[in-house]
Amino acid sequence: MSTRIFGEPIPRREDPRLLSGQGRYLDDLGHGALAAAFVRSPHAHARIVDIDVSDALEVEGLVAIYTHEDLPGQVGHPLPLLIPHPTLTQARTPYPLAKDEVNHVGEAIVMVVATDRYLAEDACQRIRVDYDFLPPVVGIEQSRAADLLVHDDVPDNVSAHMLQEVGDAPAAIDAAPHRLHLDLDIERSASMPMEGKGVYARWDADDRSLRVYTSTQASTSVRAAIAARLGLPLDRVEVVAPDVGGGFGVKIMHPWPEEVLVPWASITLGREVTWAEDRREHFVSSAHERAQQHQVDVGFDDDGRLLGLDVTFWHDNGAYTPYGIIVPIVTSTQLLGPYKPGAYRVEFFSLYTNTVLVTPYRGAGRPQGCFVMERTMDAIAAYLGLDRTTVRERNFIQPEEMPYDHGLVFQDGRPLVYDSGDYPATLEKLKKLVGWDEFEVFREQARADGRRVGIGIGCYVEGTGPGPYEGGFVKVETDGTVIVATGLTSQGQGHQTAFAQVVAEELGVPVDKVVVTTGDTRRFKYAVGTFASRAAVMSGNAVALATRKVREKALRIAGDALEADPADLEIVDGVVQVKGTPGATIPLSTVAVLSNPLRYAFDEETKRATQFAAPADVDKPPIEEGGEPGLEATAYYSPPRSTFANGMHAAIVETDPETAEIKILRYCVVHDCGTLINPRIVEGQIHGGVAQGVGGALYERMVYDESGQLLNASYMDFLMPYATEVPNIEIDHLETPSPLNPLGLKGAGEAGVIPGSAVLSSAIEDAEGIRITRMPISPSELYHLRQKESTTR
Amino acid sequence: MTAAEQRHEVRLTVNGVPRRAVVPARRLLSDFLRHDLRLTGTHVGCEHGVCGACTVLVDGRAMRSCLQFAVSVDGAEVTTVEGCLRPDGSLGPVQQAFQDCHGLQCGFCTPGFVTTITAYLDDRPDDHPDPNAEEAREAIAGNLCRCTGYQNIVAAVQRAAEIRRADRAEASQ
Ligand code: FES
Ligand code: FES
Numbered sequence: 001m002s003t004r005i006f007g008e009p010i011p012r013r014e015d016p017r018l019l020s021g022q023g024r025y026l027d028d029l030g031h032g033a034l035a036a037a038f039v040r041s042p043h044a045h046a047r048i049v050d051i052d053v054s055d056a057l058e059v060e061g062l063v064a065i066y067t068h069e070d071l072p073g074q075v076g077h078p079l080p081l082l083i084p085h086p087t088l089t090q091a092r093t094p095y096p097l098a099k100d101e102v103n104h105v106g107e108a109i110v111m112v113v114a115t116d117r118y119l120a121e122d123a124c125q126r127i128r129v130d131y132d133f134l135p136p137v138v139g140i141e142q143s144r145a146a147d148l149l150v151h152d153d154v155p156d157n158v159s160a161h162m163l164q165e166v167g168d169a170p171a172a173i174d175a176a177p178h179r180l181h182l183d184l185d186i187e188r189s190a191s192m193p194m195e196g197k198g199v200y201a202r203w204d205a206d207d208r209s210l211r212v213y214t215s216t217q218a219s220t221s222v223r224a225a226i227a228a229r230l231g232l233p234l235d236r237v238e239v240v241a242p243d244v245g246g247g248f249g250v251k252i253m254h255p256w257p258e259e260v261l262v263p264w265a266s267i268t269l270g271r272e273v274t275w276a277e278d279r280r281e282h283f284v285s286s287a288h289e290r291a292q293q294h295q296v297d298v299g300f301d302d303d304g305r306l307l308g309l310d311v312t313f314w315h316d317n318g319a320y321t322p323y324g325i326i327v328p329i330v331t332s333t334q335l336l337g338p339y340k341p342g343a344y345r346v347e348f349f350s351l352y353t354n355t356v357l358v359t360p361y362r363g364a365g366r367p368q369g370c371f372v373m374e375r376t377m378d379a380i381a382a383y384l385g386l387d388r389t390t391v392r393e394r395n396f397i398q399p400e401e402m403p404y405d406h407g408l409v410f411q412d413g414r415p416l417v418y419d420s421g422d423y424p425a426t427l428e429k430l431k432k433l434v435g436w437d438e439f440e441v442f443r444e445q446a447r448a449d450g451r452r453v454g455i456g457i458g459c460y461v462e463g464t465g466p467g468p469y470e471g472g473f474v475k476v477e478t479d480g481t482v483i484v485a486t487g488l489t490s491q492g493q494g495h496q497t498a499f500a501q502v503v504a505e506e507l508g509v510p511v512d513k514v515v516v517t518t519g520d521t522r523r524f525k526y527a528v529g530t531f532a533s534r535a536a537v538m539s540g541n542a543v544a545l546a547t548r549k550v551r552e553k554a555l556r557i558a559g560d561a562l563e564a565d566p567a568d569l570e571i572v573d574g575v576v577q578v579k580g581t582p583g584a585t586i587p588l589s590t591v592a593v594l595s596n597p598l599r600y601a602f603d604e605e606t607k608r609a610t611q612f613a614a615p616a617d618v619d620k621p622p623i624e625e626g627g628e629p630g631l632e633a634t635a636y637y638s639p640p641r642s643t644f645a646n647g648m649h650a651a652i653v654e655t656d657p658e659t660a661e662i663k664i665l666r667y668c669v670v671h672d673c674g675t676l677i678n679p680r681i682v683e684g685q686i687h688g689g690v691a692q693g694v695g696g697a698l699y700e701r702m703v704y705d706e707s708g709q710l711l712n713a714s715y716m717d718f719l720m721p722y723a724t725e726v727p728n729i730e731i732d733h734l735e736t737p738s739p740l741n742p743l744g745l746k747g748a749g750e751a752g753v754i755p756g757s758a759v760l761s762s763a764i765e766d767a768e769g770i771r772i773t774r775m776p777i778s779p780s781e782l783y784h785l786r787q788k789e790s791t792t793r
Numbered sequence: 794m795t796a797a798e799q800r801h802e803v804r805l806t807v808n809g810v811p812r813r814a815v816v817p818a819r820r821l822l823s824d825f826l827r828h829d830l831r832l833t834g835t836h837v838g839c840e841h842g843v844c845g846a847c848t849v850l851v852d853g854r855a856m857r858s859c860l861q862f863a864v865s866v867d868g869a870e871v872t873t874v875e876g877c878l879r880p881d882g883s884l885g886p887v888q889q890a891f892q893d894c895h896g897l898q899c900g901f902c903t904p905g906f907v908t909t910i911t912a913y914l915d916d917r918p919d920d921h922p923d924p925n926a927e928e929a930r931e932a933i934a935g936n937l938c939r940c941t942g943y944q945n946i947v948a949a950v951q952r953a954a955e956i957r958r959a960d961r962a963e964a965s966q
Contacts, residue, residue, distance in 0.1 A: 011892050018900030019888040021834020021875040025901065028833035060797050118819065194838045194846060194901040194939050245836070245901025246939050279839040492899030492940050680895050687942030688898060715843035715937065723943035724934045752942075 006505035009680035012497040013512075023243040026198030026215040026276060033200060033272035034063055036262055037120035039110035039127050040285060041102035044136035044354040044708020045150070048100055048129060051110060055126035061119035064269060065127070066111045066261070068097040074229050075264050079255060083324030087162040090154045092352070093322040096257035102131075103150060103319035104355050105708055106284025108257050113265055113273060136354035136708035140293050140314050143351040150319060150352035159317055160325045160350040164332060166407040167343030169297075172308030176299025180379050185774040186368045186757060188291040188316070188702035189695070191361040192720060193491070195245020196277030197286060199258045201266035209236045212263050215244050217252040218529030219519045220487050225255040226263055241519030247491035248692070249360040250287050252531040253323050283713035288702055289327060289361035291316040292368045296376055299342070304380050304391035309341040311372065315350045318357035325350050327358065327365040329411045330463075335369030336406060336416075338423040338461050338646055339377075339395040344408075354708045360531065362692060363753045370460045371775060374758035378765065388457055388762070389427060389436060396423040411532075412466035414641035420736050421461065421646045426670050430457070433732050434650040434668040442652075452657050453665065454767025457650045458755030463642035464673070464747025465537025465738075471526050472543030474503060474550050475632035478596075478605060480574055480589035482507065482514045486539040487527020489519030493535055493749065494681040499543050501677055502743070506547035507554075508571030509588065526636070533645070533747025536677060541637040541741045549633035554591045557631075561586050561594060588631070595631040597622035643738040645746035647671040649690075649755045651727075653763040660783040662698060662764060664727040672734040674746035682748045683731055689752015691726045696753070697760040697776050699725065803863045807832065808876030818864050823847045825863035826873060834874040834904050838937065845936030848905040849873050855912035874904035877911055886960060887911050890953035891946075898940035905936050910950050914957055923954055 017023060053065050068076055078093045098109045110127055114120035135148045142148065143157045150157055173179055200213040210232060216222050216239075223239035226232070244251065258275050266273040277286070294313040300306050315328040332346040377395070381388040397404045399422045406416040431437060439455045446453045473485040484503050490496065500514035517523045518539075519530075528538070551571065558576040559566035562584050570579050576591060578584040590608065598609040607613055616622070623629055652666040669686055676682050699719035703711045712718045737744025757775035764782065765772045770789050798817040805812050807830060814829040823840070826832045826849065838846035840859045847859040850872035877885040884892065887910045897903040913932040914921055924932060929950035930943070938946065 012895065014900070015892040015897060016884060016888075018897060018903060019874075019884055019891055019907065020878055021832065021873065021904055023834070023900050025833075025836070027837070028827070031828060031831060118817070192939055194844065194899070194937065195836070244899065245838075246899040248939070279841065492897075492901075494898070684895050684898055684941060684945060687944045688940045689942075691942035692939070714841055715839045716841060720937055720939065722934050722937060723930045723947060726943050729942065729944055 004505065005501050005511050007676055008501070009678055010497065010501065010511065012494050013500060014494065014496045018243070025195055025243045025245050026200060026213060029213055029242060030200040030272055030274040033274040034113050034115060034269065035117040035120050036265065036273055036275035037112050037117060037124050038108045039112070039124045039129065040281070041098065041105055041107045041109055043102060043131055043133060044105050044138070045134040046102050046131035047134060048098060048102065048109065049132055050130040052128040055128070056112070056123040059114065059119055059123040059126060061115035062112070062123050063115065064113040064265065065123065066097065066265070067109065068095060068099040071097060074231065075260060079257065079322055080225060081324065082322055083326060085160065085324050088160040088321060088325050090159045091321045092151050092154070092159070094257065094320045096260050105710060106281070106356060108285065111261050111265065113269065138353055138355060138704050138706055138708050140291065140316050140351060143316065143353050144314060150354055154352060157352045158349050159321050159352055162325070162329070162332070163347040164408050165345045169308040169310040169343040169345035172343035173297050173299030173310055176307040177301055178383065179297065179299050180383060182296040182376060182379055183773060184294045184296065184372050184375050186290050186292050186371060187776060188288045189361065189700040190288040190702065191248035191250035193246025193248055193250065196279065196282040197251060197256060197258065198276040199262040200274040201263040202272045203267045203270060205270055210263055210267065211238045211240065213240045213242050214259055215251060216241050216254055217247045217489050217491060217531060218254050219489055220521055220525065220527040221529060222254045222259055223521045226260065229255070229260050230264055230267065239521045241489040244489060244491040247530065248362040249289070249364060249531065251491065252529055253287055253359040279715060280713050283718070284356060284710055286356070287359040288318065288356050289358050290368060290696065292331065294372045296372060298376050298380065300380055302384070303394055304384050304386055305394050306339065307342040310345045311335065312347045315348055316353050316358060317350045318353060318355045320357045322357065323359040326411055327360055330365030331369040333408050333410050333416050334366045334461065334463060335373045337370060337373045338397055338421070338459050339373065340397055355704055362689065363750050364532065366460060366462060366750065366754045367693070367696060367757055370458060370755050371757045371761065374458045374755065374762060375773070378762050389431060392459060393424065393427060398424070410463055410642060412642055417641060418461060418644040419738055419740050421644060421672060422734065422736055423646060426646060426648050426672060426734055429732050429734060430648045430650055430668060430670040433670060433730060434652070434666065436650065450657070451654060452767050453652060453654045454763045454765065455650065455652050456759045456761065456763025456766055457648065458758030458762060459648045460754045461644050461646045462533065462747070462751055462754060464533035464645050465639060465745070466532050466534055466642045467639050468528060469636050469638035470528060470538035470542045471524060471634060471636040472539060472546040473524055473632065473634045474543060474546040475630065476550060476554065476588050476592040478589055478592045480513055480587060482509055484514060484516045484543055485523040486518055486543060487521070487524040488530045488535055488539050491530065493685065494678065495535060498536060498677045498681055499539060502540050502544050503547045506544050507551055509574040513574060533749035535749070537643060537741060537745045537747050538637055540677060540745055541743050542635055544743055545635035545637055546633045549635055550631060553595065553633065554588060554631055557591050557594050558586050592631040596629040637741065639740055643674070643740045643746045645673040645748065645751060647751050649759045651759045651763045653760065653767055655764060655767045655782065660779040660786065662779060662782065664694065666730065667727040668730045669752070670732045670734060671751055672736050673748040673751065674738045675735055675744035676733065677745070679733070685748050686731055686752040687729055689750060690729050690756065691721055693753040693756020694726055695721045697757040699776060701776055801864050803867050805866060805868070806870045808872055816863055818862060820863045821859055822861040822863045822866055823858040826858060832873050832875055836901055836904055838902065843937070844902070845909060846902050846905040848908045848936070850908055850912055853912070853915065855909050872908065874907050877907050886956040887953040889956055890949040894945045894949040894952050896941065896945045896949035902936060902938040906933060906938070906946060909933060909936055910953055914954055921954065922958060924950060926951065
């Protein structure tokens, strides 16, 4: 190799296009298309009595109005249950357009198609829907009480009830020298990508084929869903994820009602149809996450070692469960973090409420789990008068205990076995980075100045890169360009750069010769999607494996041409050469020409591959048996189970003694995601995750009133952090390669967000000396906690 | 049928090129740029003036194009992210700084940052030739990004200022 490209913080290949306004996001396509808009329920729970569209028919530019009754057969049926689970006994999924009943504000009832969006919205405003109101169920407490029901036929509002046990936790807790009980709550937040969802469909009536562009994290699966719903042969449907303006989980959910309805309308009308979600729609008709209430019983010894841990929690799944119960399953398994819990028992109830449905948001149940476990660690430390890091250290799984089997089933249906990680070393690095041992000096200085400061810590382990598989296609073109395709999608993770680095390194070509396409079913048909920090692990390894096949083939063909043993060949800067023999070379572009025996030349270069161009062994077929023309290969990577990344964060906060304002003075991250393809991209992922963690801990919440109205459905009122709210982030890496995959990768996408509420609650508690048991926390909530504390003292 | 909407001719100079289109009075400047002029670099993240993704320069000042009607800027000079390139088509100073500092991920918010920062650095007579980190952070405090955590965007503001200083030094030689 001339220069190593794998592992280098090279600038992103996608940037010049995106920076110059040449990105192609969903709403940048289809200028001539008809526009769709939706009438959505303004009520949280109601029966639809009548829909009167007569006034809307007047609107200039109106093309069509559809209600549930207009949707034929499958098209109108409830959307699929994407991830069934044996404990999800009461799954309910929404209709694309509501039938008879609405279960949350924002549920789609009528679809309008017009010549432009303004006119489509005009028509929507003229449609009158009459409702019979039903009492809504809002919040976990009301749902648990079950005096009112979301779905008539789900008598206790429970969609799923799941229990996992290792050992006898209640008995271990009873027998433990010390016991604590904690109640811990997290409120709702949401992914909130800057670009909402959107769908643009083109039906080609002559070709009887459909092309759908959708702002998704799972184009292959959207394709399958559309084909099934619309009764089209799969090979007549193409789905393309164009540039996607952020996902963070909400776009892994699919098919959204619009992903069925817009293509259907396009076929029905024989016209191009497009729909781009507006911000309010995104708030009330996409998905939220995070809301859970937890009860913890823990038993431990005099040193703070866990003997038994018993967690029961209630998960608010909103009005429907199309994505199954992945989020609470993740919480229930990942809350264990880097620790050995002793005996463990975890039970959860997933509950219906008349609110927007819940699907994974970056972290997907881990932030809640981490909050629960880390609050428990802090409580044990406080109870025993030990340093918080000491208690953690004593409970760590040690590096020599890897692989470590928890005896539980993880979200991928596989055993929860940690593959690798060095938790003591991670903690050591973090303590150094943040200056843990010197903090008391700082606290004293601050106190002398009348300031109140605190330090907090949060540790997590994250199962990343779950299967079942991803694939990669690699092809060397006759001009030397290397074409790479993988089916999973990109929403800003820099895949066009990172995968190019993998291929460049494996093949021995300059990185700027490599062109990567993702999320386009025309280019790669088999894929799962981008979620659970899996893209680098899954597709990174898949393209590496495909590249290795291409390299092997290239060396074989070059060996023939150079009359050399392929084992003596290497590829440097796109040229195959005999090691140590200058002069004996052949460019990969020529190898690509030779790889495809031709009858007809189409330019100078390809004359080399025609039948009279060179002497050949006339007894052998031009393509060897079992071989294929072209310098290309496809390969798949399918791991036995997830690989486990880990990290620890620490924060120093200052709280204002008067106003209770909370300011983050420092935020430190030590992170181990195995081998790094591009450290700069990984750091960017951490920065973004931390910002969302800070948002979730201090600012963001979905505020529903008792009638099920979302009171803060705008960027004005839902407080996402601006630059002024996000601290400077200090990062240190550890690289413990995963033994599970050829490149040693672990996922990095969600790491930054996971410990946000854990770390900041820990730091605020340390500053204030008041127990923090629910997040997010605002200054006014902290202020009230102080008042409560002073009256009870 | 409702009465057809009254339409108005709007003439603007966009990125130095005179453009015209006939649109209804309620057409937002953001939609006008994106759909009538097909300059889709300007993005729409909220349509209520909070996120800044739609920021363009109107007569040199940063404005949220989702809060303006196209008809209300008739005759103005508008610069969008497409107009922030160098005359030779390569990345302009702010754009280059974003690539250098990894200041973008999905890129959806980015055009609004590029225009905002361009205006900030250009903001004469109150020029900001060399903002410190705190000033750089303040300069972008009105724009939302959900991907980057802003750290690298803050760095990009400073890097852009540095590139511009180098440009000026070169030009004055
Ligand atoms: S789209 Fe204009 S400020 Fe958000
Ligand atoms: S880069 Fe994605 S929103 Fe800023």
